[in-house]
Each structure stands twice: as structure tokens, then as C-alpha cells.
Amino acid sequence: MRKPAFRLTAVAVIAVAGLVTAGCAGGTTGGGAATDSALASGDLTGLNFAFAIPTSAAEVYVNQADTFVKQAEELGATVTVYDNAGDAATMLSNADLMVAAAPDVIIEFPSVADATTRVGQKFTDAGIPCIAVNVPVEGCPLFNFDQPYLSGLGATAMAEQMATRGWDASNTTVVIGQASELGASVNIAATAFYAALSEKVPGMTKVSSDDIQPTTTVITPDQGLQGDLGLTIDSGYDATLTALQTIPKDRNVVIYTVSDDTTVGVLRALDNQGRTAQAMVSGYGGSTDALSNIRNGDVWVTEQMGFFAYWGEFLLSMAAATAAGADIPDLTSPPMVILEKDNVDTFFEPGTDTLTEMPELPDSSKYLYDTGILQKFGNIAGAE
Amino acid sequence: MELRGIGKRYGTNQVLQEIDLELVPGRCIGLVGENGAGKSTLLSIISGKTPQTQGTLTLDGQEVSFRSPRDARALGIQLIPQELAYVPHLSVAENLMMPNWPKNRWGVTQRWLRRAGADAVARLGLDIDVRRDMIDLSLAERQLVEIAKALLGDARVLILDEPTASLHARETELLLGKLRELKADGVSLIYVSHHLDESFEISDEIVVLRNGRMEDRRETTETSLGRTVGLMLGGEYEKPEATPVAAGSPTEVVLRLQGWNSELQPAIDDVSLEIRTGEVVGIFGLVGSGAETVARALGGHEKRVAGSVFVQGSAAEVPVPSTPRRAQALGIAYVPAERKTDGLALNQTISENLTLMVLGRFAGAAGWMKGRAQLAGAQALATETDVRCTSVRQDVGELSGGNQQKVLLASRLAAAPPVLVLHEPTRGVDIGSRTQIHQQLSAFARQGAAVVLVTSDVQEAIDATDRLIVMRDGRVVDELTRERKTKSLALETAAGGAVTHD
Amino acid sequence: MTDTRTFSLSRLPALATVGIFLVVVVAGFAIFAQGFWTPNNASTIVITASVIMIASLGQLLVVISGGFDLSIGGVLPLTAVVYASLTTAGVPMLAAMAVCLAVGIAVGLVHTYFIVHLKINPLITTLATMSITAGLAFTLANGQTLTVPPEAGILGDRAIGTIPWHVILMIVLVVLMHLVLAHTLLGRRIYMVGGNPEAARLAGVRVTVIGGSVYVFSGFFAAVAGIVTASQLLAASGAMGSTITMQSLAAVVLGGAALTGGRGSVPGAVIGVLLLGVIANGMSILHVPSFYQQVVTGLVLLAAVTLSRLQERARRSG
Incomplete structure (x- = not known):
């Protein structure tokens, strides 16, 4: 008697759980394709997008998704947001849910690097157009920073700052911080930065980006180190404290990170060790902390900026172009710039982090202007 | 072979x-x-x-x-x-x-x-x-x-x-x-x-x-x-003295159980008993006779037993103790049957186990422990009960079964309770320790305490007690004393044989 | 000093072994890792270890009593975020700290209710509360990184000589907890309850009170760890402290605590925390890639527990 009753309960529980999950996911269904004429005018009425974000645990992704949803809804489209929750299993189940909901375009921002093949297959099999964001997904055109290009810009800016202060290979150690959890597509930013910097700083041994493996720790003795600084404040803090022990006190330090949270931790560690006067730091992302530090401080001097928080409108344009069947290149990039003390206020209102205008899109991405969507926001050069 | x-x-x-x-x-x-x-x-x-x-x-x-x-x-x-x-x-x-x-x-x-x-x-x-x-x-x-x-x-x-x-x-x-x-x-x-x-x-x-x-x-x-x-x-080997009958018989009733009932298995049905100072009372019964329920309930180990208890010196009757702490408040110390699961913390030291019930005695202000006094106290207890160990800082788990049982018994004796209840105290214990434990019980009773020994071992029930209560089917069926306290009569009574003596 | 707890014959060898191992590791790094054997690096190790040490104190109490607390990894970010929000909103620092400690204690009381009174497995209960508290931390911070006003970071910034306040706080807490565990009634009873809860109950120990109090302690220490983290970093986010649960468990086990309860000590936990910290620091200085560091840390943990098991076996059969 007891066991059948138990089984019945179990079945009921599973059924209810299934219904709840389906109910949450199936918020929006239906909709139709926008016509070509509507596209040019930036009208997205009736279009339906699915947007999977890597995790709701970090400020940047949430902001990005919020912007995307707000802007899409202003133009008449509907959006369902999925949270990949930072792990591969959730990402896969979200892919199934998105396919089942059959939106016009799927925008996939993977939570885990290099675990995306299956996800891409699901989209391809279902015949739903997709856009990969930041991390490549097989079968989907990618929207991302052009990492080597942006890191090249960053290295140029840093090399100039070093020259101004008289820092070169003889008195300076460069530390690049990877985030081991992110994989190659992000960490190439760090290695490309080092490679470009080694070309420009007098006396530095030239190294190519490919020569720096994830397990490399000493790139060139005395001159260059690589460390796992992670993605969070506490990991950046702890790792920097230790790294500084191996660098003699009389040497200057340049530290490059791939996330602003990490950079905040790096600054605290430099402060703790009393080495801020001999250090320069490059961040990545353009957070509030970054802007105020670049405006007011002398340590955090350069910031690689791909206007990540404003990707919403580019993704929206790219999604509209995809829905309209336009020809999409393999890599589409946002506007990219290096923020420094003297140019911050050309892009942001002085003293705030309110955007005034982004620089123009790179050539390969100029097709995004054609959708007529960017013009509606009036926050980017070249869209008049 | x-x-x-x-x-x-x-x-x-x-x-x-x-x-x-x-x-x-x-x-x-x-x-x-x-x-x-x-x-x-x-x-x-x-x-x-x-x-x-x-x-x-x-x-x-x-x-x-x-x-x-x-x-x-x-x-x-x-x-x-x-x-x-x-x-x-x-x-x-x-x-x-x-x-x-x-x-x-x-x-x-x-x-x-x-x-x-x-x-x-x-x-x-x-x-x-x-x-x-x-x-x-x-x-x-x-x-x-x-x-x-x-x-x-x-x-x-x-x-x-x-x-x-x-x-x-x-x-x-x-x-x-x-x-x-x-x-x-x-x-x-x-x-x-x-x-x-x-x-x-x-x-x-x-x-x-x-x-x-x-x-x-x-x-x-x-x-x-x-x-x-x-x-x-x-x-x-020295033969245990045949029947350690009380010398002068001091018979003050220290504890009286009144109308104890329990539906739980093994059930008990209207059990009433008197326990007097200076004696070792045995309760003997086969499995399911209810003797174990009485033992556990006396120790506050059994929640659903109805009935009341009179304690010497207090006017009112109180319900059956439902927690070990209540039992202790009544002056009852309980030695559980399962030494390893209920009695001792095997990975703690002999000293800690011995002094568990009297820790307060070695604590000063704000719960500060006097470590030296505690060790000395434990050492004294171990010597008194002949616990054979190299040091009281040894873990109890390293001792033999008989010595572990002595530690358990000594930890209860340390509190010098008016009533000591033991449940199967010599199960799996070698004969030497067993004899020692029986002698200690007897000595403790002579000092004016009451000892209740609940056992299913008929040899023990005869050897170690002054008075033997036999239980069957949840009831007290007979009380055996002096010449009637024999192995055969106890077994026969417990198994359902003739009782009628009056 | 006669102390049956830390100097008992059966316990000393295990602790001594890990201690000797620590000395060997330190000596090894001192010889081979340049920049390791400096006062400055020593202070680095202590600074990075202080949060783990504080959290491990709570974990230790819970482990000795026979349970364990996974929720530390959630309570730490939650209290850090609460601290950041309150101080940013202008609440005086001490009041903000009090609120954080209250949050930690409240989580401990919730554990007490579920684990001690409803007898739900501590693994399940604290797994659930870890998820809840971490989720609340993200919710409260709205997924963002909050900043802490510099004047509220004095625990991390101020120092007596070269010793930061939070390190002094850590040392005070370590000494206090050692005294509580080794020299008070409460400590003795925690060991007894961990050794055999049923035996303790039958002997009249209030097992529910003792068994519950350790979770309150643990919540309290997790909250202190959260405040210290926020003060050290002048920032707080839900993503903080993701490794603190496992690190604290590893540290107390390295220090001789048994997950079956009844064993463990504060000096042991200190050695455990230091060992983990020294290994991570020394290998970073030797420029060992972080992947290998994880492997080595795991191997050390396995080796330590294997060793203590072998010793115990030898003791039992000998």
C-alpha cells in the first residue's frame, strides 16, 4: 500500500514541477516576422526574442539584459530573458526551453566557455536563427569585442603612459591577470595585451600571444608574469598580495585585468602593500568604479572599453537584421575605445557615468546602422 | 578440519x-x-x-x-x-x-x-x-x-x-x-x-x-x-559470596512507582513497586515482559508511560520522568543497556566520560573548568572502581568491554544518586569484571542507596540481588526472596509457570 | 597547565604530525621560493588567512559537535552586502556591524530549529540556507558590486604597528574560542555531545541547547568574516566567499577534526588554516599555475586524513 502511494506522490510532484518550469519559460510565444520595410524604420512590432544571460549574479549582465528588454519593448518587440545561472547544465536546459518557445531570434550569452557545441546544435536543428554573445557558439554569428584589436589599443595607451613616466623593461614588471574560469576567448585579451605591449615598450622581450599558455606563469623573467586573478574582488585581492611578494620593491608594476571587479581588488592589494606610487593598472569594462578612478586617481590609468552595458541596442539591431534575413558576418563588434583621464568626458557626462555618445562602429559592423534602430537611441556617432 | x-x-x-x-x-x-x-x-x-x-x-x-x-x-x-x-x-x-x-x-x-x-x-x-x-x-x-x-x-x-x-x-x-x-x-x-x-x-x-x-x-x-x-x-578466582543479604535491614522507601501503564511495545500494565534504601532489587523478565520498559522509564528514556512516582521526603506525587534530566531531578541515575550507543562517548577520554554527570563540580565562575581537579577526580573514580587503564586521558574506546562498563557505572556512581537503575549491566562483560560490578553494586547499596537491577540474565538476577521481582506480559507476577530466590523458580515464573504461594 | 583536551596522549600525535608537516612545508618554501621568507610575506599570509580563520572557528565548533555548516559561504556575502548597504546609507559603523552579527545569529537560530529540533540532516539544512542566504545577498545587492565607504573600512585599514585591526580581532577570537573549547563547561559538553549525543542526553546534558548553540556561534563567526571581508576590500557582492565553506571544512579536518564529531581543536584549526594558506602562497611565489595548486591542495588534504586514520588504527590495535 505504502509504495504505490509514494509513487503516485512522486509522479504528481514531478508533474507539478514540470508545469511550473514550462509556465515560467513559456511567458511569450507566437509573433511573426517583421517586414523588410518595417525593418528600415526600426519598427519591431510582433517580433519575439529569447535572450539567455550567463548569470544574474553579476551586475554587468543584468544591466545589459535590462537595457535590451527596455529598448526592444520600446520598439514593439517582446523578449523573454533566461538565466544560465553560471553553469553548463542550466545553459543546456535553457537552450531546450528557448527552442520549445520558438522565438524569431535566439540570443545566447553562454555561461561557460567551451561547452557550447551542444547548444549550437540545438538551435541549428530547430532552424531558429541565433546570435552568440561574447563566447562563440557553433553555428551562430558572434557579437563580441575584437579582443586582439582592443587589447592592441590598450597596449598602445599603456605604452605611452609608461613612456611619460620613464618606465621601461629595466625597471618595470608587467603582470597580466587571466580569469581561469572564463577560458580562451576572454583570456586572449590578456595575452594579446602583453604581446602588443612587448612590441612597444623599450627593452621588453617580444612575445607572441600564442606563446602564452593558460598554465604559463613566468612569461619573461623579471619583465612579465601571468597569474590567475579570477573575476571577483576577493580573488583579485588575494592573488595580487601574493604576486607582489615576488616583485622587488624597487620595480614598477603594471597590472592588467580582464574585469573591473578584479581591478578593485588589485587596487586594494597595492594600497595594502604601499605600492600605489609605483603601479599602473589597466581595467576592462567601464564600471562606475573604473570611471571615477580614471578621473581622480593615478593608478588606474587605462580602461579597455567596449561599451558592454550598451550592447543591448547592437544586439537588437543584429537580431532585427537576422530576422530580416540580412547577411551577417562571423564577427560583429561594438564600438571600442581606451578610456583615459583626458578622454573620459568625451563619452560620459563630466563627473558621472551617464553616457553621452559612443564612438563610431568599426567597419565590419557598419551594417548595424542600416536597421534604423541605432538612430532611435541617438547615443552613437555615425547614426544620423 | x-x-x-x-x-x-x-x-x-x-x-x-x-x-x-x-x-x-x-x-x-x-x-x-x-x-x-x-x-x-x-x-x-x-x-x-x-x-x-x-x-x-x-x-x-x-x-x-x-x-x-x-x-x-x-x-x-x-x-x-x-x-x-x-x-x-x-x-x-x-x-x-x-x-x-x-x-x-x-x-x-x-x-x-x-x-x-x-x-x-x-x-x-x-x-x-x-x-x-x-x-x-x-x-x-x-x-x-x-x-x-x-x-x-x-x-x-x-x-x-x-x-x-x-x-x-x-x-x-x-x-x-x-x-x-x-x-x-x-x-x-x-x-x-x-x-x-x-x-x-x-x-x-x-x-x-x-x-x-x-x-x-x-x-x-x-x-x-x-x-x-x-x-x-x-x-x-574467588567465588562471589553466595547471597549478599543486607546486614541490618534498613528499609526506608525511597521511591514508589504507582500504576505505571504503557501501550508501547513492550507494554506494561499497572506496575507498582517500592524501592527501599540499602537493597539491590532485581527486576527479571524475558524479552517482551516489560522489564526493559520499566528500566527505560525510570531513566527518563521513555516518553509515553503513564503513572506517578513518590519520592522520599516530598509530599506530592509526580508523573513518570519523561526526560533524563527529570529522572535525575528525582535522584535516579540510569545505566543504559547499550554501552556503546547510549552509554559512553567512545572517542572521548576516560576522564571526560567518568566526570560527565558531575562536571559542574569542577567548574568555577563563568563555567571555567579546573582541569587538574577534574583529572584528579577522574583518577580517584577509576581507582575506586578498578578501571584498568594506563591513564585516564586514554580514549574510552581503547578499553575492553568490561572496563568500559566499569567506566559507565562509575560515571553514575560519581553523582552518588539515591537511586541507581541499571539495565543489563554485564551484557558481553567478562566474568571477572562481572563479579566486580556485582560487588560494587552491593557495596553501594550498603552505603544507603537503592539499586534497581533490570536484567534478563537469570544468573545475574539470582547472584547480585537481595530481592527479585519477576515480570511477565507487562505485569509484576511475583517477588522472590531468600530461599525462594532460585534460578529454576525465577525462570519458571518468568516463562509462565506456577506462582501461587499465597 | 593540565589540559586534558589539547595535550591528551591520544590527540597530541595527530596534531603534532600536521604541525611538523607545516614546519616542513614552510622550511621547504623558505629554501626554494625566493621572497617567501620575508616579514612582509608572512603578514600577507596572515592577512589573507584571517577571514578563513574566523569562519573556520565556527565551522570547527559545528564539526566537533558532530554536524557541519555549509551556509558560511552564503552568510559571508550576505552580511558583507548588508554591511555595505547600511554604511553607504549612513548608518553608523558599529550599528551596521551589530545588524550584521544579528543576521548571522539569526541564520544560526534557524539552523538550530531545523537541525536540532526537527532533526533534519545538517547537510541538507545548511545546503538550503547557503542557497537562500547567497541568493538574498545577490538580491539585496541587485546583482551589483556595492562599495563600502572608506571610513567604514577601518577594520581592514587601521593597524597597530604593522598588524591590521582585523588580524588582531582574529587573534582575539582564536584565543577566546580556544579557552571556551578547552577550559569551560560548554566546551566539554560540546565534545561530549559530538562524541555520543545519546550518551550525553542520558547523562543529563541538554543536548538540544548545546547542539544548537554551535550553529549560532557559526553564524556569528560567518558574519564577522563577512564584515572583515567587506572592510578589507571596501566592496561587497554576492559572488564573494564562494570557496570559504570548503576551505573552512578542509582547514578544520586538516587540523584533526573528525566529521563524525567529538574531535578537533582550535590549535589544530589554526595549523590547518595556515597550512592551506602557506601552500597557496608558496606555490604562487614559485609561479606554479593555479590549476596545479588546486590539485596539490587536494592531495595534501587526502594525505592528512589518511595519516590520521592510520595513526588511529595503530592506536586502537596497539
Whole structure:
């Protein structure tokens, strides 16, 4: 008697759980394709997008998704947001849910690097157009920073700052911080930065980006180190404290990170060790902390900026172009710039982090202007 | 099977030497000895658990060496350990069939299991529903199921290590009966027990071990119980004084139980008792008689017992204590039956265990412990109760069973309670410690306390008490004193025999 | 000093072994890792270890009592975020700290209710509360990284000589907890309850009170760890402290605590925390890639527990 009753309960529980999950996911269904004429005018009425974000645990992704949803809804489209929750299993189940909901375009921002093949297959099999964001997904055109290009810009800016202060290979150690959890597509930013910097700083041994493996720790003795600084404040803090022990006190330090949270931790560690006067730091992302530090401080001097928080409108344009069947290149990039003390206020209102205008899109991405969507926001050069 | 010159050495420690035995079909060897005499080591060598360091084992004239108990089992040698090994949440049938569950395309079929299990149980003449989970059976039933399981494996040699330690008189009789049948079927038995009377009853030959040596080996009919005990204990055996009757009889009622009832199994029905200072009162009953419920309830270990308690010196009656703390407030200290699970923290030191109930005595302001005073106190207690240890900072788990039991008893005596309740205090304890414990109880009672000894061991019930209350089916059926306090009358009464004396 | 707890014959060897191992590791790094054997690096190790040490104190109490607390990894970010929000909103620092400690204690009381009174497995209960508290931390911070005003970071910034306040706080807490565990009634009873709760109950120990109090302690220490983290970093986010649960468990086990309860000590936990910290620091200085560091840390943990098991076996059979 007891066991059948138990089984019945179990079945009921599973059924209810299934219904709840389906109910949450199936918020929006239906909709139709926008016509070509509507596209040019930036009208997205009736279009339906699915947007999977890597995790709701970090400020940047949430902001990005919020912007995307707000802007899409202003133009008449509907959006369902999925949270990949930072792990591969959730990402896969979200892919199934998105396919089942059959939106016009799927925008996939993977939570885990290099675990995306299956996800891409699901989209391809279902015949739903997709856009990969930041991390490549097989079968989907990618929207991302052009990492080597942006890191090249960053290295140029840093090399100039070093020259101004008289820092070169003889008195300076460069530390690049990877985030081991992110994989190659992000960490190439760090290695490309080092490679470009080694070309420009007098006396530095030239190294190519490919020569720096994830397990490399000493790139060139005395001159260059690589460390796992992670993605969070506490990991950046702890790792920097230790790294500084191996660098003699009389040497200057340049530290490059791939996330602003990490950079905040790096600054605290430099402060703790009393080495801020001999250090320069490059961040990545353009957070509030970054802007105020670049405006007011002398340590955090350069910031690689791909206007990540404003990707919403580019993704929206790219999604509209995809829905309209336009020809999409393999890599589409946002506007990219290096923020420094003297140019911050050309892009942001002085003293705030309110955007005034982004620089123009790179050539390969100029097709995004054609959708007529960017013009509606009036926050980017070249869209008049 | 033959054993020749078997010995075992651990490092420089020779725990067993020069053991010669022949196991003959249809014969039973009664293996006796104090704890630590080498019985367990000998058993693990025979059953393949540990290899011998000297001597040879031969089976059917061929020398054998076992690498594991599995090898021994394959040759028909089955050991039934004192601590049973079963899967608590599987059914009796599943446990019985464990080593060789029959499988078909869909795995194990429940119907087959049930039928085969029922057969096995029936063969031993047991009445157990094989669908019940092992954990739901009584200890005695679990023991019998394990024996049934061993027999299923076509045992030629069956080794029983303290099989009756948790059995009550009726089941013991049943078990011995079954063993006799097995002997008649040509199974060779080794019977290890502290209960010498059982060994004498079942065995054809008595082997006495002492300090790892074979002290004596003789046909059962050619030796006697008294002689065997003498050999086991060597010179240090002194017969416990026959009946330690109270000198002057101080009979103040310290505790009165009034109308205790419980629906719980084992149920009790309107139990009323008086416990007086200066005496050791025994409560004796077979399993299910309710004696254990009374013991547990006295210790505050049983929540759903209705009834009341009068305590000496207080006017009002109070309900049955529902927590150990309430029992203590009534002046009752309780020594639980299961030393390892309920009594001691084995991975703590002797000192901590000894002083557990009186920690407050060694604490100053703000709960600050006086470590030195505590150690000294523990040392004094250990000396007083003859706990044999190298230091009171040793873990209790490192002591032998008898010494552990002494620690448990001493921890209760430390609080000097007006009433001491003991539940099966000498189960699995060697005879030397057992005698010591009985003497301590007697001495404690003489100092003016009341001791309640709840036991299912009839020998203990007779030897260690001044007055014996016999319970059956949840009721007090008789009270035996002086010349009526005999083993046979106690057993008979507990088992349902004649009571009518007035 | 007669102290049955830390100097008992059976316990000393295990602790001594790990201690000797620590000395060997330190000596090894001192010889081979340049920049390791400096006062500055020593202070680095202590600074990075102080949060783990504080959290491990709570974990230790719970482990000795026979349970364990996974929720530390959630309570730490939650209290850090609460601290950041309150101080940013202008609440005085001490009041903000009090609120954080209250949050930690409240989580402990919730554990007490579920684990001790409803007898729900501590693994399940604290797994659930870890998820809840971490989720609340993200919710409260709105998924963002909050900043802590510099004047509220004095625990991390101010120092007496070269010793930061939070390190002094850590040392004070360590000494206090050692005294509580080794020299008070409460400590003795925690060991007894962990050794055998049923035996303790039958002997009249209030097992529910003792068994519950350890979770309150643990919540309290997790909250202190959260405040210290926020003060050290002048920032707080839900993503903080993701490894603190496992690190604290590893540290107390390295220090001789048994997950079955009844064993463990504060000096042991200190050695455990230091060992983990020294290994991570030394290998970073030797420029060992972080992947290998994880492997080595795991191996050390396995080796330590294997060793203590072998020793115990030798003691029992000898």
C-alpha cells in the first residue's frame, strides 16, 4: 500500500514541477516576422526574442539584459530573458526551453566557455536563427569585442603612459591577470595585451600571444608574469598580495585585468602593500568604479572599453537584421575605445557615468546602422 | 578440519600460541575463556579474517590457507559474529538471500525472494514474516535470521560467537534446540559464550583458553562448571559470596512507582513497586515482559508511560520522568543497556566520560573548568572502581568491554544518586569484571542507596540481588526472596509457570 | 597547565604530525621560493588567512559537535552586502556591524530549529540556507558590486604597528574560542555531545541547547568574516566567499577534526588554516599555475586524513 502511494506522490510532484518550469519559460510565444520595410524604420512590432544571460549574479549582465528588454519593448518587440545561472547544465536546459518557445531570434550569452557545441546544435536543428554573445557558439554569428584589436589599443595607451613616466623593461614588471574560469576567448585579451605591449615598450622581450599558455606563469623573467586573478574582488585581492611578494620593491608594476571587479581588488592589494606610487593598472569594462578612478586617481590609468552595458541596442539591431534575413558576418563588434583621464568626458557626462555618445562602429559592423534602430537611441556617432 | 600449532603474533605481542583442535562432523566444541584470552583471534583465523603466523590449518587432510572470509565461506566455514552484519533497511528475505540473489532479465524478483526466504526461515522453525525490514525485528529475531542465513550457505563448520548475548531465556532454549538438530545433521560447531551453562549443555568437548594458550581440553562429561571457571580465571578466582543479604535491614522507601501503564511495545500494565534504601532489587523478565520498559522509564528514556512516582521526603506525587534530566531531578541515575550507543562517548577520554554527570563540580565562575581537579577526580573514580587503564586521558574506546562498563557505572556512581537503575549491566562483560560490578553494586547499596537491577540474565538476577521481582506480559507476577530466590523458580515464573504461594 | 583536551596522549600525535608537516612545508618554501621568507610575506599570509580563520572557528565548533555548516559561504556575502548597504546609507559603523552579527545569529537560530529540533540532516539544512542566504545577498545587492565607504573600512585599514585591526580581532577570537573549547563547561559538553549525543542526553546534558548553540556561534563567526571581508576590500557582492565553506571544512579536518564529531581543536584549526594558506602562497611565489595548486591542495588534504586514520588504527590495535 505504502509504495504505490509514494509513487503516485512522486509522479504528481514531478508533474507539478514540470508545469511550473514550462509556465515560467513559456511567458511569450507566437509573433511573426517583421517586414523588410518595417525593418528600415526600426519598427519591431510582433517580433519575439529569447535572450539567455550567463548569470544574474553579476551586475554587468543584468544591466545589459535590462537595457535590451527596455529598448526592444520600446520598439514593439517582446523578449523573454533566461538565466544560465553560471553553469553548463542550466545553459543546456535553457537552450531546450528557448527552442520549445520558438522565438524569431535566439540570443545566447553562454555561461561557460567551451561547452557550447551542444547548444549550437540545438538551435541549428530547430532552424531558429541565433546570435552568440561574447563566447562563440557553433553555428551562430558572434557579437563580441575584437579582443586582439582592443587589447592592441590598450597596449598602445599603456605604452605611452609608461613612456611619460620613464618606465621601461629595466625597471618595470608587467603582470597580466587571466580569469581561469572564463577560458580562451576572454583570456586572449590578456595575452594579446602583453604581446602588443612587448612590441612597444623599450627593452621588453617580444612575445607572441600564442606563446602564452593558460598554465604559463613566468612569461619573461623579471619583465612579465601571468597569474590567475579570477573575476571577483576577493580573488583579485588575494592573488595580487601574493604576486607582489615576488616583485622587488624597487620595480614598477603594471597590472592588467580582464574585469573591473578584479581591478578593485588589485587596487586594494597595492594600497595594502604601499605600492600605489609605483603601479599602473589597466581595467576592462567601464564600471562606475573604473570611471571615477580614471578621473581622480593615478593608478588606474587605462580602461579597455567596449561599451558592454550598451550592447543591448547592437544586439537588437543584429537580431532585427537576422530576422530580416540580412547577411551577417562571423564577427560583429561594438564600438571600442581606451578610456583615459583626458578622454573620459568625451563619452560620459563630466563627473558621472551617464553616457553621452559612443564612438563610431568599426567597419565590419557598419551594417548595424542600416536597421534604423541605432538612430532611435541617438547615443552613437555615425547614426544620423 | 584440523588445527595444528596455530599461533598469532602482533609485533612482539604473542596473542595466541600452540592451539591444536579437531573439528569433527556432528560434534560441538565449547570454547571458553575470559575476555582477551584469545577467543576472538582464534575465531578470525578459522574463519579466514586474519591469517595465522604459526601453525597449519588442514581441511579434509589438505592444508588450506584463507586469504579472506570469502575463501573460508566457500569451503563451508561460517562465522556468526557477535555484532551482526546485516542491511537494516532491506527485508528479511533480501538479507537472507543476500550473497546470491537470483537474477532474471528484470533483476531480482520479489516473489522468488519471498518464497525462498520463507523456506529458509521455516527450515529453522522460526515464525518471522520475511517481508519485514530487518531493522523492525527484535535483536533475538535478527540473530536467528543470521543463523538461518549461514545455514543456507551449506555450512559444514558453524562458528557462533556469543550467540545468546542478546537473547532471552526462551530464545536461548530455542537456539540451542536448533543447534542440536544441526549437530545431528552432521554440522561441526564451535560455540563461544560467557554463559558456561549453555556451553556445557550443547558441547561435547570444552576447550579453555587463557592468555592465548590452551589451558584445558576435555570431554564435557569429564569436567565440571566449577573446574572450568577455575581454569579460565587461573588463580585469581574467588567465588562471589553466595547471597549478599543486607546486614541490618534498613528499609526506608525511597521511591514508589504507582500504576505505571504503557501501550508501547513492550507494554506494561499497572506496575507498582517500592524501592527501599540499602537493597539491590532485581527486576527479571524475558524479552517482551516489560522489564526493559520499566528500566527505560525510570531513566527518563521513555516518553509515553503513564503513572506517578513518590519520592522520599516530598509530599506530592509526580508523573513518570519523561526526560533524563527529570529522572535525575528525582535522584535516579540510569545505566543504559547499550554501552556503546547510549552509554559512553567512545572517542572521548576516560576522564571526560567518568566526570560527565558531575562536571559542574569542577567548574568555577563563568563555567571555567579546573582541569587538574577534574583529572584528579577522574583518577580517584577509576581507582575506586578498578578501571584498568594506563591513564585516564586514554580514549574510552581503547578499553575492553568490561572496563568500559566499569567506566559507565562509575560515571553514575560519581553523582552518588539515591537511586541507581541499571539495565543489563554485564551484557558481553567478562566474568571477572562481572563479579566486580556485582560487588560494587552491593557495596553501594550498603552505603544507603537503592539499586534497581533490570536484567534478563537469570544468573545475574539470582547472584547480585537481595530481592527479585519477576515480570511477565507487562505485569509484576511475583517477588522472590531468600530461599525462594532460585534460578529454576525465577525462570519458571518468568516463562509462565506456577506462582501461587499465597 | 593540565589540559586534558589539547595535550591528551591520544590527540597530541595527530596534531603534532600536521604541525611538523607545516614546519616542513614552510622550511621547504623558505629554501626554494625566493621572497617567501620575508616579514612582509608572512603578514600577507596572515592577512589573507584571517577571514578563513574566523569562519573556520565556527565551522570547527559545528564539526566537533558532530554536524557541519555549509551556509558560511552564503552568510559571508550576505552580511558583507548588508554591511555595505547600511554604511553607504549612513548608518553608523558599529550599528551596521551589530545588524550584521544579528543576521548571522539569526541564520544560526534557524539552523538550530531545523537541525536540532526537527532533526533534519545538517547537510541538507545548511545546503538550503547557503542557497537562500547567497541568493538574498545577490538580491539585496541587485546583482551589483556595492562599495563600502572608506571610513567604514577601518577594520581592514587601521593597524597597530604593522598588524591590521582585523588580524588582531582574529587573534582575539582564536584565543577566546580556544579557552571556551578547552577550559569551560560548554566546551566539554560540546565534545561530549559530538562524541555520543545519546550518551550525553542520558547523562543529563541538554543536548538540544548545546547542539544548537554551535550553529549560532557559526553564524556569528560567518558574519564577522563577512564584515572583515567587506572592510578589507571596501566592496561587497554576492559572488564573494564562494570557496570559504570548503576551505573552512578542509582547514578544520586538516587540523584533526573528525566529521563524525567529538574531535578537533582550535590549535589544530589554526595549523590547518595556515597550512592551506602557506601552500597557496608558496606555490604562487614559485609561479606554479593555479590549476596545479588546486590539485596539490587536494592531495595534501587526502594525505592528512589518511595519516590520521592510520595513526588511529595503530592506536586502537596497539
